[in-house]
Amino acid sequence: MNRINWFGFIFISPVLIMVLLFFLTPVVMTGFFSFTNMSTSTGIKGGEYLINQETIKEIKKYNIQKDTIEKLQNAGYLIDDEGLKIVSKKYKESLSNEIKSFYLGEKFLKRKDLERALKKLKKNKIKKTRDRKEIAEIFKESIINERFDSKSIFEENLIKLEINENDRAIIIEESYTGWTWTNNNFKLIYNLPSSYKFAFYTLIYVSFTLTFNVIFGLFLAISTFYLPSKTASTFRTIWFLPRILPPVLYVLMWKWFTWDTGFISQMSTYFGAAPKNWMMDSPLHAWTVIVLINGFVGASFGMILFSSAIKAIPSSMLYASEVDGANRWQQIWNIIIPQLRWPIMFTTAYQTLSLLTSFEYILLATNGGPGRSTEVWALAAYHTALQNYAGNLQYGLGATYALVLVIIGIIASLFYLKFFNFKDLVIKPRIEG
């Protein structure tokens, strides 16, 4: 018995690994990212401690002692005996002595100033720029613009500057360059007017595309059912093309078809109409095209499912109805459709979930335009997390958008499981029962 259980696990392991890698991990990561302020500037792996002009601006907003800022800002480079000793040890004593005779006790606010001063040395010229910079660094008092890997070393340096404990805590928090935990993303999404728009567009997208999918899929399945089987399978293959075409190519063909330099416009100019971009002219145009693009892809899925379901209807029922004098329409309405109830429900459920998260055809076709009127939720997540002309990608916020979809998806699937009563759908085997 045990051995059989193990066999089961071995057989199912490819699926388990796939689920783990391609579903569970991304979901867990999304959940994790969405509670952070992660962006390009915070990096992904973690941060360091860095005080720069920006940090000082931030620190000033807190109630801290006045001299703290001064201690941070005015500590530049000081020529002192301690530093000179290091120079004589690392380089030459004569160099150290010359620096001493020129500049002992002098303070330089910027490294550049000290570097310029060091260039004036006569007997011990420092030839290499890099050496000059290294020597300047020896005299550094300030910790501005220096990156510290560890918090404890950073804090030690703050203690050296005699900054009190309260201020130290603030400085440490503000100078951390990495990401931190936060729930601000959720608040932000809740407060942004654009979120509600994205939600509304998603609703439009899912409901219209879904309706089109199911109705058109049903139409294809039923109409091909009444055709001779060879012709029927040819038609089905043709309608299957949108699904097997690479999306980029498929959308490109739609662009050739709809744009102002495309087929429709070319044809309409023969009738005297001005060429017009049928995809991007108005939100209505864009939505129509998007529903059609996605709808034709989705319809083939419904067509296959419905076709096989229709074939499973005992043909005796259809013959009997014909003997009773039923016409085609009556057959469809009273026999076929009632028996397709479950496949229709299944398609609806499945397609809702996949449409919620799919945005690739919209991205390729309108990229959310015109005027962001086709920016669905999933596309907004993509744009926020992975596209920004001027640099700072907001991974955290983007993940939060995605997490909302994940949550909706999980709730919807639980609902569907309950609603369909999957236990009833899976008929118990009769042999053992």
Place this chain on the structure above:
Amino acid sequence: MNFRNIFIAILFAFLSLGSAIAKDVKITVWAGGTNEADYYRMEAIKMAADILTREMAIQGEEINITVEGKRDFGGWGEFKQAVTLAAEDGSAPNIVVTSHLDIAPWSQAGYIVPVEDYLDMDAWPLNDIYDNLMEIAAYNGIQYGLPQDAESRPFFFWKEYLKGIGYSDSDIDALPSKVASGDYTLANVLEDAKKAVSMGLVEEGYGFYPRVSNGPDYAQFYQSFGGELMDSASGKLLLDKASMQEFYQFFADAVAAGVTKKNHIGTDWGQWYNEVANGKAAFWHGGTWHYARYTGKEGNDDFFGTIQFTLIPAGNDRGRANTITHPLVYLVTNQNDDDLQDIASQLVKIASEPRINSLHAIESAHLGISKQQSNVGLYANDQWAAEATEVLLGSANAQPNHLQYGVFSEAMWAGLESVWTGSKSAADAVNDLESELSSKLGDDLIVR
């Protein structure tokens, strides 16, 4: 000691000598937004490597530098993703050529190191680079990168159509100065574009034919109407509602007047270039580097005879004629290896020599980065470089290096898109923009 041991000893001595003779260093350069004509972005580093190798050899250091360049990234988005992911992974290229706007986030994330840690900023050729360009490559007072090229984004006029609506040759010649002084404004642009369309010189929608995607260009129109991107005193980003609204309204008006297409955004770049280079549009705006494309691939043999260029005209009394320069910069990435970072810094320094930089400037129709380039024959004798530098570069400003500028720029563009396509009024779009930016930027934003 037998022969075998002697042999091994000699072999070891030989091998260690070999490694002392030439230290092999591999430097990789990734260049974003780089077209065919821009190959000198990488070639210049190769030339610099040759010079540096010779310099070091004279100083007694044998080094062998191989430079590998890569420029084929899908677009800016893909390039930036590639660089950030590589940096997180620890396999970043040594040198990147990218937008100066990346300096803020990338320095904060620790992906790049300041070149000023390795270079003498007072020495040749760095002391000859224009100050405003050097500033653009700095953030928080630290010199992170060096400008790689300069450019600016002019307004273009198709001369034939100007004549068609009644301009004389001298009127056309005077246009740049009239724009600069504010006598010719965006209102005039609209008026003239309407004429060009109504007289049938160009098709409807081709009177004013703007850039087809988001870019620094649109911040220019905000500035034309008196907007400022950053408050210089506080260093915060600035939303000037009145200017923003007028800027949005200008595009709405252009669409309403039939001079600009309502669904212009997203037009294919290839189609766009071909149309503007060959006189399908009356007025448009672009970049100085377009010169190479128009006269090269698109086959316009008589650029100066067919096209006039000016600053972006002012929009109202508060605004000014302006142009934005969006220089690319050489950045040195963090490799946790001082020697490598030092070599990379030396290379970008040498690549900034006037003579080497002029090769890129002229080959790709960009502008120079340093004053002495006007003394390099190649640069000085090029009509486009000389004229564009004179007309444009003096009035050029750059977008701010600010961590949140990306958010600002994307939101501004989204607002413009919605007004342009007619899904919102300019006033509504600005109000939405305000609430969007206030929530997203909080304390980093000033609303005026």
